[in-house]
Structures are given as structure tokens and as C-alpha cells.
Amino acid sequence: MPIVDTDVLVIGAGLAGLAAARRLHRLTNPLRDPTGAPSAALAGIGRLSDRLRFAALATRLATIDPDRLLAAPEVSTQTALRRAGLSHRIIEELLRPFLSGVFADRELTTSSHVFAMVVRSFARGRIGVPARGMAALPRALAAPLPADRIRLDTPVERVAPGAVHTAAARIGCRAVLIATDPTTAARLLPDLPAPRMRALTTYYHAAPEAPLREPVLLLDGDRRELVANTVVVSNAAPTYAPPGRHLIATSVAGPAVPEPVVRAELARLYGRPTADWTHLTTVELPQALPAADPPQGHLRKPVALGDRRYVAGDHRDSPSIQGALASGWRAAGAVLRDLRAHHADGE
Numbered sequence: 001m002p003i004v005d006t007d008v009l010v011i012g013a014g015l016a017g018l019a020a021a022r023r024l025h026r027l028t029n030p031l032r033d034p035t036g037a038p039s040a041a042l043a044g045i046g047r048l049s050d051r052l053r054f055a056a057l058a059t060r061l062a063t064i065d066p067d068r069l070l071a072a073p074e075v076s077t078q079t080a081l082r083r084a085g086l087s088h089r090i091i092e093e094l095l096r097p098f099l100s101g102v103f104a105d106r107e108l109t110t111s112s113h114v115f116a117m118v119v120r121s122f123a124r125g126r127i128g129v130p131a132r133g134m135a136a137l138p139r140a141l142a143a144p145l146p147a148d149r150i151r152l153d154t155p156v157e158r159v160a161p162g163a164v165h166t167a168a169a170r171i172g173c174r175a176v177l178i179a180t181d182p183t184t185a186a187r188l189l190p191d192l193p194a195p196r197m198r199a200l201t202t203y204y205h206a207a208p209e210a211p212l213r214e215p216v217l218l219l220d221g222d223r224r225e226l227v228a229n230t231v232v233v234s235n236a237a238p239t240y241a242p243p244g245r246h247l248i249a250t251s252v253a254g255p256a257v258p259e260p261v262v263r264a265e266l267a268r269l270y271g272r273p274t275a276d277w278t279h280l281t282t283v284e285l286p287q288a289l290p291a292a293d294p295p296q297g298h299l300r301k302p303v304a305l306g307d308r309r310y311v312a313g314d315h316r317d318s319p320s321i322q323g324a325l326a327s328g329w330r331a332a333g334a335v336l337r338d339l340r341a342h343h344a345d346g347e
């Protein structure tokens with residue numbers, strides 16, 4: 001799915017690619033500059049319950065200057081939680097299940113810098129899902145771009161200096177920005193190391209009755225280490241559920257386990273039978289998120305690789321929507337700087 005913008009070709013129509021294309025388009029086409037921010041209607045799913053004492057730590061992280069957070073010694077999240085004086089009980093019953101769903105990392109080896117910045121975002125922002133589904137986010141980013149500049153369903157097979165190759169064509173370009181998933185990026189750019197990926201599996205069930213009334217993320221505090229979190233999504237976004245039913249989304253950090261096992265766990269967690277629930281689907285993502293173990297430093301990995309090749313994606317910042325958007329913005333800035341410099345040199 002390349003997004004073409006004049007002489008810069010962006011590969012990947014995910015959040016990083018669209019954020020980059022927006023910036024490139026905005027700056028290279030000022031007359032068509034969109035004025036609005038992404039307009040996805042965010043339906044809040046509410047704050048985590050007050051039972052979640054994690055809020056105390058999050059408040060602290062939310063108020064510290066980010067540069068200070070990133071200058072702090074970098075350790076694993078597990079070590080950082082212990083050093084913060086949190087009890088074993090709170091870590092095991094609250095933070096491990098919560099963070100294992102966020103990072104797809106049960107061992108909490110993820111960098112304390114990533115932990116600090118992601119939790120900071122959680123604490124300072126609102127938790128929610130777009131009322132019209134997650135696709136509303138890329139749609140909102142793509143909306144100001146001319147439709148004929150975006151080509152979907154066109155996998156790029158090879159990147160060569162000044163050109164990319166699809167099955168059907170060679171597309172020439174002065175610069176190429178690769179905003180695919182990290183595994184594909186490493187295949188297209190052999191000098192880019194492929195990060196280790198972490199797996200997440202999500203189970204979707206429809207229920208005649210909502211097992212909870214509130215739009216809260218339910219964590220498994222019983223240390224069973226199977227379900228990371230579960231939420232009655234339709235309590236926040238009713239349109240997500242099949243008509244007349246309620247939608248429950250349940251995350252497992254790691255590969256899939258048999259659905260009946262998960263359903264039995266859900267009966268225990270919600271404290272009510274789940275036999276009349278319908279299993280809608282299981283979404284297995286063996287490559288859901290890039291691992292972000294130390295050292296991550298200041299989180300901003302290089303995006304300019306030389307030979308007018310650029311890279312963006314959550315693997316260049318933090319493994320999150322925020323990281324993907326920030327990396328796309330940063331990579332587009334690098335492209336513009338280089339193109340302007342070459343232009344000034346009379347190229």
C-alpha cells in the first residue's frame with residue numbers, strides 16, 4: 001500500500017505512514033493544508049477503576065518533565081516497579097496483568113523508559129476507542145490527502161535506490177519512506193535490524209447480557225496469568241456489538257489458547273456463567289508489537305538511513321499509537337530537510 005506524494009514515496013498506510021504522508025503533503029502543498037486535527041469521535045471508555053492503585057504512580061509519571069524521565073537510569077519495567085517501592089502484591093495482581101496487555105510482555109522486561117512514557121500518556125490523556133472503530137484513526141489521517149495519491153492493496157516487494165518495485169510496476173522516486181511493520185521493513189531494508197516481536201491474541205464474544213455495566217478494563221488479579229484484561233467494549237462503544245447484544249473483548253499476551261479455556265476464565269473473572277456467550281472470533285497476532293527491552297535510550301531511533309531511504313513505525317519510537325505517529329512525523333521532517341538541502345545545492 002504505497003502512499004505517493006510528488007517525489008516522495010511512503011510505503012505503508014498504517015498510522016506512521018499516514019502521519020508522515022500528512023506532514024509531507026502539508027508542507028509540500030501548503031494551499032491544500034488541512035486545518036483540522038483528526039476528527040475521529042472518541043468515545044471514552046472511562047478511567048480505570050479507583051481500585052487500580054496504579055493511578056498513584058501514573059500521576060507521578062504524568063507530572064515529571066519527559067526529559068527527566070528519559071534521563072533516569074534505564075532498567076526493565078519489573079525492576080522499575082520494585083524500585084518505586086510498589087508491593088509485590090500490587091505488581092502481581094494489578095500492574096503485571098495491566099502492563100502485559102499493553103506491551104504484550106508478561107515478564108515486564110520492557111524498558112522502564114517505554115513504561116514511563118506510555119504510562120505518562122495514559123495518565124495525561126483519555127482512554128477510549130473511536131466510536132466508528134479503530135479504522136477511524138487512519139481514515140481521519142488520510143482524509144486530507146488526495147485520494148489518488150494513496151494506493152492500497154499494492155504490496156511493495158523491493159526497494160532499490162530511487163525506486164520501489166511492486167508485482168506490477170517499478171515506481172521511481174527521489175526519496176522512499178518505509179512505514180511498514182518492522183519485519184517487512186527489515187526485509188525491504190537489509191541493513192535495518194528486525195526487532196523481536198511480541199504476540200497478542202484477542203477473543204471477541206457476544207453476550208445477551210452485559211456481565212458488567214461499566215466500561216472498565218477488568219484485570220485478572222488472581223495470578224492465573226492467562227487473561228491479561230477483558231472489557232465489555234460495547235459499554236463504551238455500543239455500535240461495536242452485534243444488534244441487541246454486548247461485545248466482550250479479552251486479551252491474552254502471547255499465542256492463542258483454546259477458546260473454551262478463555263471462556264471458563266471469563267466466567268470466573270466476571271463471576272457469572274458464560275455458556276450463553278457466542279464466540280465471534282479470535283484475532284491472533286504473532287507479530288503484534290515490537291519488543292522494547294533496554295536499551296531504548298531516549299526512544300527516538302534513527303529514521304534517516306542514507307541514500308534517501310527513511311523508516312518510520314512504532315519500532316522507531318515506543319510500541320504504541322503515539323510512537324507510530326511521532327515516528328512518522330519525525331521521518332517526514334527528515335525527508336523534508338534532506339530534500340530542501342539537496343534543492344539548495346542545486347540538485
Ligand SMILES: Cc1cc2nc3c(=O)[nH]c(=O)nc-3n(C[C@H](O)[C@H](O)[C@H](O)COP(=O)(O)OP(=O)(O)OC[C@H]3O[C@@H](n4cnc5c(N)ncnc54)[C@H](O)[C@@H]3O)c2cc1C
Nearest residue numbers: 001012013014015016155156180181288313314320321324
Ligand atoms: C491488539 C493490539 C492492541 C493495541 N492497542 C493499543 C492501544 O490501546 N494503544 C496504543 O497506543 N497502541 C496499541 N497498539 C499498538 C499500535 O496499534 C501500533 O503500535 C501501531 O498501530 C503501529 O503503527 P505503524 O504505522 O507503525 O504500523 P502498522 O499499523 O503495522 O502499519 C504498517 C502498514 O504497512 C503496510 N504494509 C506492510 N507490508 C507492506 C508492503 N510490503 N507494501 C506496502 N505496505 C505494506 C501494512 O498493510 C500496514 O498498513 C495495539 C496493537 C495491537 C496489535
